[in-house]
Amino acid sequence: MKEISILGSTGSIGCNTLKVVEAFKGEFGVAALGAGSNTELLAEQVEAHRPRLVSVSDDESREKLIFELKQRGILNLPLISTGVEGLTEVATCDRVEIVIGAVVGALGLLPTYHALEMGRRVALANKETMVIAGELMTRAAERSGAELLPVDSEHNALHQCMRGEKREEIKRLVLTASGGPFRNADKQTIENATPAQALKHPTWRMGAKITIDSATMMNKGLEVIEAQWFFNCSADEIDVLVHPQSVVHSMVELIDGSIIAQMGVTDMRHAIQYALTYPARLPSQLPPLDLTALSKLEFFAPDTDRFPCLRLAYQALRRGGTMPAVLNAANEVAVAAFLDEKIRFGDIPRLIEAACDAHQISPANSLETVLNADRWARDWVTQKIANQTTAVTV
């Protein structure tokens, strides 16, 4: 039995990971769970999986969790830590073989880094970790021999497409994008989209932040940056293709002109299972993909005029250094402000572009440097939004 720990257990990926664990009784044990403040769900997970260690956001959540656990009649309480230190304890917990990195945003950075330094397999669903600190993460994995496996559906698909291939025989990666809820919307509609409209994703059910990223296509931009580090590619070797059906999860073009594509149903449990069982594949209990029921698959070039976030991401990737960290942090703050109805949907790319233009690049050669760039961008965009109370747009 392999012991796993989950960073972000009460989120969408975390819950699905526990479903996969339940589907493979005896294969995996849950040693540690890291969550935020959803103590009710965490208590339920603790009752079902009995981890040795859990982590929550702060002391208040800790007290709540203890109360919830006692309510459930659980006498033998796990260790309960808090904050980023708590998450790091979850990531580095004794005897754990696989760490699932699924917290949202920059919070996963340090815990993931420590898990990689210890040589643990990290199944990474947290895009931001690789966007902000891809070089540091891949170097840490190289030094320790840790496996760094992608859990998000596109990179997981790319990983599968490359199983039998040599890096030097790969010409191009093609990330597919659903196109989000505004795929066919005009510029004006996109500019003024409401949170309710932007949260209606056509094919995937995910958390709020990542769903908004899908609507702006920043999600795909972050994936392009992530792909560079996962697969040792340059921006010129990574393309994006809009594919509304989300059936082809991604593709690889080989130097001989052959294209290998991975397809499946839009259920994250497939990618999670793959990352847990790799290099083996185990029988899935999910319904298989019915290609005849789909009947039609479409592919379009993306429109960076209506979706400037994709262009901004390529630009940040090419500029390099701390620029992707700034792009990501600016995006996090802007998306949160949009969800809070403080800014328009169309302000999201404008704020990001302004932050990137204002940033002085440094080489991304230490966690301190990238975290400083992250903080700088958060402050800069927060200030910009605060100043905006009098202005209509940036």
Added chain:
Amino acid sequence: MKEISILGSTGSIGCNTLKVVEAFKGEFGVAALGAGSNTELLAEQVEAHRPRLVSVSDDESREKLIFELKQRGILNLPLISTGVEGLTEVATCDRVEIVIGAVVGALGLLPTYHALEMGRRVALANKETMVIAGELMTRAAERSGAELLPVDSEHNALHQCMRGEKREEIKRLVLTASGGPFRNADKQTIENATPAQALKHPTWRMGAKITIDSATMMNKGLEVIEAQWFFNCSADEIDVLVHPQSVVHSMVELIDGSIIAQMGVTDMRHAIQYALTYPARLPSQLPPLDLTALSKLEFFAPDTDRFPCLRLAYQALRRGGTMPAVLNAANEVAVAAFLDEKIRFGDIPRLIEAACDAHQISPANSLETVLNADRWARDWVTQKIANQTTAVTV
């Protein structure tokens, strides 16, 4: 430089193989060419590639070839053999590392078998060899350690999809079919289709026999049988999906629900190059696939009511032994009769079904047995067609 020999050099696959050889100057040398009676094209190939040995159908073709070569001012003539013996000499020619098996019909059987017995890589485009004697071929390859690589686009695609996969983790093979020229035709139109109509293939340019097989979907039926031997599968593990765009060349479903597909342009040179360079991939000089230009991929379940040949092939595969050999031979005779306008298009499956029903199965445990079954079916169907001069249908 790897020396190759080609069985069927003046056919579609043979000519494309020589184009691939020309595109990779210095990588491959042509040691031997086996052809039929197209001595003009063969003479051109001899002039361009200077093989040590060639083979033609008979003495008349031999004389013609000598005349053609002298006309071209070639003084240093290659050895010129004839018949199946000649083809076998081509397949077993000294120092040859790769044999391309691309003659049409049952003729390729013996030469291919001998090449496999010698441990040579055989890049096989001749479907009938595996349909008639798949078990004998794969056993010969196992004994000598020969590599048996598929060149036709679907099996080549399956081979590529399986590069990084374990046999026991493969759940299902999905062969795609263009659906041929009669994909949307009604039963009556198909019944009375003319050779000119049946020869108009929507996506692939191939020889006449294989193009008719595509129109009846027997081509796909033969591929299902072939797939059993290439990939060690049962009939239940092989599915067919109509995909008019012929962009997805085939797919593999893994036990975890993931589907790996291979895509490419509809140019046989890709599969030929793959079989020549495997396990390496070399840069192709052909234009790449443009997925955005395609925009739409469709998939449908096949209709065995309008295309009974597919049903007959599954039936023969399940019955086993000499039955696939009978199916194939009956098909060859029926197709030739259709092209000669002796029978209707709709008679092709009726003749095959009648031959299969009349056949007494034996285990396919020797070349003699399968060749006897092949001869029996040819005679039976030929006789049936001769008797038909008075009857309208079988």
